[in-house]
Amino acid sequence: MRLLRWTGLALLLAVALLFAVGRPIAWTEAALIIWDIAAGGPPTLWQKLTDRPNEYPARWADGEGDVYAPNRVRAAMVLVPGAAVLGRDEPRLQALARSFARAGFVVLVPELPEVRRLALSRLDAERVASALRQLRQWQPGQPIGVAAVSYAVAPAIIAALQDDPAFIVGIGGYHDLEAAIRFATTGAFRPLGDAREFRVAPSGYGRWAILLANAGRLDDPGDAQALQAIALARFRNPGADVGPLAARLGPDGKAVLALVENRDPDAVTRLIGALPERVRREIDGLNLALYDLSKLRGHLILVHGRGDPLVPYSESQALAAAASKARVSLFLVDELGHVDFNAVTAANAWTMWRAVDELLAERR
Numbered sequence: 001m002r003l004l005r006w007t008g009l010a011l012l013l014a015v016a017l018l019f020a021v022g023r024p025i026a027w028t029e030a031a032l033i034i035w036d037i038a039a040g041g042p043p044t045l046w047q048k049l050t051d052r053p054n055e056y057p058a059r060w061a062d063g064e065g066d067v068y069a070p071n072r073v074r075a076a077m078v079l080v081p082g083a084a085v086l087g088r089d090e091p092r093l094q095a096l097a098r099s100f101a102r103a104g105f106v107v108l109v110p111e112l113p114e115v116r117r118l119a120l121s122r123l124d125a126e127r128v129a130s131a132l133r134q135l136r137q138w139q140p141g142q143p144i145g146v147a148a149v150s151y152a153v154a155p156a157i158i159a160a161l162q163d164d165p166a167f168i169v170g171i172g173g174y175h176d177l178e179a180a181i182r183f184a185t186t187g188a189f190r191p192l193g194d195a196r197e198f199r200v201a202p203s204g205y206g207r208w209a210i211l212l213a214n215a216g217r218l219d220d221p222g223d224a225q226a227l228q229a230i231a232l233a234r235f236r237n238p239g240a241d242v243g244p245l246a247a248r249l250g251p252d253g254k255a256v257l258a259l260v261e262n263r264d265p266d267a268v269t270r271l272i273g274a275l276p277e278r279v280r281r282e283i284d285g286l287n288l289a290l291y292d293l294s295k296l297r298g299h300l301i302l303v304h305g306r307g308d309p310l311v312p313y314s315e316s317q318a319l320a321a322a323a324s325k326a327r328v329s330l331f332l333v334d335e336l337g338h339v340d341f342n343a344v345t346a347a348n349a350w351t352m353w354r355a356v357d358e359l360l361a362e363r364r
Contacts, residue, residue, distance in 0.1 A: 023361075030357040033099055034349065041095040046102060053101035058108070060134045063127055065110040068097045074104030074363035076139040077169075078131045080124075080148035080156045081109060083213065087116045104363055106142070108135050112155075119213040120151050122285030125158035132163040143362050145169065145298070150311065151180075154286045157319075160296060167299040167362045168326075174311050175318035176289035178272060181259070184210060188265035189312035192321060197265070203309040208234045211260045217278050223253030230257065252276040293322040299362060300326045303355050305336030331355040 029046075036046035053068045066088055079097050084090045088109040097107040110131040114121045128146065136144055145167035148156035153173025160168050174180040183189045184206035187199050208231040215227035226245045233240040246257060256279060259271040272283065284290060300323050304316035313332050320330045333348045333355075 023357075026360045027353075027357060029103055030353050030360055033103060033356050033360075034352045036099045036102075037096060039095075040092050046099070050102035053098055053107075055098075060130070063110055063130045063134065065108050065131060066094075066097075068101035068107040068109070070101050070104050070106065072104055073106050073139060073142060075143040075145070075166075076106040076108070076135050077145045077147050077167075078128060078135060078156075078159075079107050079109045080128055080146065080152040081112060081115050082148070082150040082152040083115045083118045083120055083209070085116050085118065087112060100147075100359075103360060106135070106139055112152075115152070117213075117216060118209060119216065120155060120286060121282060122155070122158070124152075124155035125162075125286075128155050128159035129162045132159060132165060136163075143167065143364060145362060147171075148173065151286075153319075154288055157288055157293070157296070158286075158291065160298070161291060161293075165298050167301060167359070168296070169301045169303075169359060170316065170319065171303045172305065172308055172311050172316075173302070173319060174288070174315040175293075175322055176315065177283055177287040178268065178289070179318075180311050180315060181210060181272065181283075182265050182268040183312045183315075184310060185260055185262055185268065186265045189314050191312075191314045192317035200309075204234065204238050206310045207260050211256065214256055214275075214279050214282070217282060218252050218256070218276060219278070220250050220252060222248065223250050223256075227253055227256060288319065288322070293319070293326075294324045296323045296326040298326060299358070300328045301355060301358050302328065302330045303333060303352075304331070305333050307334075307336065329355070329358045 032046035036044045051071050053070050055066065055068050058065055058067045077100065081088050081090060081093055088111055093109065097109055101107050108131050110127055112124050112127055114124060132144060132146060143166040145165045146156045146160055147169035149171040150173065153170040156170065157168060185202055187202040188197055190197050211227055212231035215224045215231065218224045226248050230242045230245050233242055249257060255274045255276065259275065262268065262271055272280065302316045302320055304313040306313050316330060320328045331351050331354060333351045335345050335348050
């Protein structure tokens with residue numbers, strides 16, 4: 001018993017010392033923030049203890065967006081919306097912006113027209129870069145960064161190559177778009193440093209999201225309409241009969257459908273090469289594997305769920321390796337799907353807490 005008491009006392013003293021020489025306020029903030037993010041908007045202790053940010057729309061020479069401004073500014077970030085029909089109006093994205101604005105970040109969420117069509121474009125990187133430049137003008141002297149989720153990580157990082165922000169946060173992003181497509185359609189992936197190929201059941205959502213994102217890039221309006229109808233039918237019912245719609249497709253439409261219906265990992269490269277030029281150009285434009293990420297110099301904070309059904313965690317591993325000159329913090333989270341912020345559990349709270357703490361350390 002005496003040994004147990006002394007051990008307990010030693011642990012208490014160690015914790016007290018850690019808080020005395022560490023960052024106890026920021027650590028407490030990080031804990032409150034992850035539970036606020038998990039709540040997704042409903043009242044939390046973090047909201048009770050902090051002021052609600054000022055929220056207003058903003059326009060500048062070549063862009064527009066929404067600003068979430070705290071009373072005391074300690075840093076600023078561009079938060080890039082992912083592919084969702086609501087774009088910057090998506091409630092969980094707004095809740096995320098408020099969570100970090102309460103921590104002293106001025107958050108600018110730019111308008112990206114393509115994401116409302118469930119698509120991303122190389123042009124989005126220019127819009128994000130524009131938002132970063134504008135944020136620097138509005139908040140001179142403050143640490144400036146960019147944060148993005150899922151496929152929006154690519155335009156965020158491409159913009160960062162132009163602007164050199166202090167920090168970049170990527171949640172569930174990819175490095176090689178061809179590898180991401182291979183995973184979405186066939187479930188095949190290779191973790192970094194492992195020669196083995198792993199297979200999981202691919203997500204039907206990812207497959208048809210790729211089809212919907214690229215349908216509008218075809219020159220033939222009939223092909224575009226048929227592919228959109230196929231994607232929407234399969235979203236509603238994975239077993240829907242789309243044979244009559246597929247029969248109407250021309251060569252370009254058939255090439256796109258062949259890629260998303262493919263189940264063979266070894267055929268992906270060939271099928272991408274057979275896509276219409278405009279579609280291939282968009283894929284290349286958002287493929288981070290074709291960019292020199294050694295030019296990144298800021299703090300790259302990457303978070304990825306090990307069970308992500310849409311983008312494999314190996315892609316964040318590859319991003320971390322490619323950003324060889326940046327300071328990289330990679331967090332692989334158990335029991336977390338694809339940017340499911342409501343999935344914070346006792347098993348992964350420590351990892352999530354560390355990731356948020358790394359971001360809070362970027363503040364002044």
